[in-house]
Amino acid sequence: MFKIERIRRIKEILRDCRQIEVTALSSLLDVSDATIRNDLEELEREGFLTRFHGGATINSPKTEEPVNSSGDTMVEYDKNKEEIGAIAARLIREREWIFLGPGRTTYYIAKALLSRSNINILTNSFLVANVLRNSPTIKVMFLGGQLEHNGFYTVPDDLKKELHNIYLDKAFFSVDGIDLSAGYTLSDTPVLETIHFVKNQSRETIMAIDVTKFNQRAFRKVCDISDIKTVITNAGIPDDYKKYFLEQGIYTYTTFDLKPITF
């Protein structure tokens, strides 16, 4: 195989195994140890991995290049959020009115909806609006207001007025932390208000929250865990949360990545 293909395979393998020895790679890819060492050197210069004696470890996700085909370099690639997006999209039915809140997780929900039609989205997130501009079959209503630079969303002046007489079927949110005693928490106060108002106007509120947020506590409390009746997250969350969700009668979706792979 050519070097480009080989480099791509090495990256794929490392994304899965996190760490691997030179000898393992050389037997897997059917090339000499020296060739592998050269490749690893190059990938280390790129910042993808860190070498050690006999092998290499993948670097933490912060230094990975974003893999967004639509040219969105604004959002770092996050596998967990992508899986959540896929499930969330399956819960959305034709002709429904959906609210997508700010955050990267909802960006992935929008991304998963790209091929759909006959869906109406209300949002104040730039990331969502940006990805959906390529989809003429989805109606998007954007709530304008003060631009919040960090989170890439707007804060409407008078949410109550904007949402007056608007009724939604489902509202998807993501927060910064979930904790058994502290509940759902986040750091950006404006998002807090958005959640409270939209929740009241929406038939179902769904929390799309990835595994890294569990057992985290951010600045302000949004609500108790038991206040949100549906959660979409990843399979690796701690068991005591799963037990708690079941005890509270919360519909819990955990994502599994079962796509085929070849080494």
Next chain:
Amino acid sequence: MKSFCIETRNLTKISDRKLVNNINFTAYSGEIHTIIGSNGEGKTVFAKLLAGVRSKTSGSILLDGQKIDIHDVRSAQEHGIYMVQQEQIMFPTLSVRDNIIAGSEHIAGTSRIWAPSRKKEDQLCRRYMDMFELDFDLNAPISTLTTAEKRFIQLIRVLIRSPRVLILDEFASCLTYAETEHVFHILEELKQQMAIIFITHNYSVLLRYSDRVTIINDGTNVASFGREEFNEKPFLEHVESMKLNFTYPSLRLSPGRELVHVEHFSNDLFHDADFSLHEGEIIGLAGLSSLERASLVSAITGDTQPVSGSITFPGCQKRPAINVVGENDTDMAVFTSQTIPFNITASNFNRTTTFGFTSNKKMRLYARHYLDRLNFRNVSPDTKTQHLSTGSKQKLIIARSLFNNSNIYIYNEPSKNLDAVSRLELYNMLNALIMEKATVLLISSDFAELIGMCSRIVLMKGGRQIANYSTNYLSVKALSNALE
């Protein structure tokens, strides 16, 4: 008979982590002592320590105040401690009689040199079978018995050794209400001569039959209650957290192409079954007895032929790989003497070859991949296969099917032995499978589960198909009425 007790003090088992954590436990003869708890692993490992199947790390086991040394099954049995495990393990090619007597010939006959006569063996078997009001042909091969009947034979096999301490692990999970009643009726009589320790998830079994209850969660003895305390607040609070009204993660996808077509299928047990399985669907099947379930599964896998009608797989020249998960099938499918990487890659060794030989490195790579993807907890490629919990064994079989890129799954009563958290994982995994364009046939007697997870339910009654409902407006009550 003089009463005695079996006791453990600070019993601990540590392998990769603390499986059993300093358990102090006492069970008395003349009592049925139930062990209950939401996490499956702690209870079974504790029982295996008592029975010698696994060895303890520290702590002591005492019989009537005297410390006894239990380091293997034989030493446990010499003290009269016997266990009937969750898995049904029989000698599949031997007769009913041989399955009961094997290993216990010295009890049937008087001589230690000569094998007992057929007459003596029969006498012994009949004595216990009469106790259970069973009437089998002792010469019949064990394979002709149903799952429930084999369960009784498992128990009889142990009872002829006159145990002092009888441990039953999830004994009643494959029995009907009536059969369970029957077993406990007999256990009530037997308990005078022994201490019975009963492990279960089933709350109602616990309430009806136990004299004493111990709750073990995550390997720790949380609390113990006697029967007189069953109506009081502390006990009820503990148990409330286990009686869950399950919220099913329903996912409904639009069906893709047809993968399995069952067309006017009939055999000796079925009459005119007719349904289809499409990509992205979970189809439920209700109203089958355990014999009927086994018959349908073997017809779909091609082990038996239909008498009339057909089971076809549109778009495939030859029969595709069918994956059966659940109940007995998982135990039958796992290679317990082989490693986890072997078990996973067994469906397609070709994918793990280098230079024509299977490569351990590749097998381990795939194993690590699936252990991570399927969220195995505390399991590494080096973990012994036989130490896996029921839920983990199921995942192992699923990993094997995923490795072979199969897309037809039959789940046969898969959630019977699983605790709530494992059930949630199971259901979410079903969703993940159908999102990858697989199709699932879910055979179950749990109506809530069927309505929660399936898009359609096929109803059978006495082997006849009586309906094929969409689950959109179906209720549990309507289902049970239809099957009356």
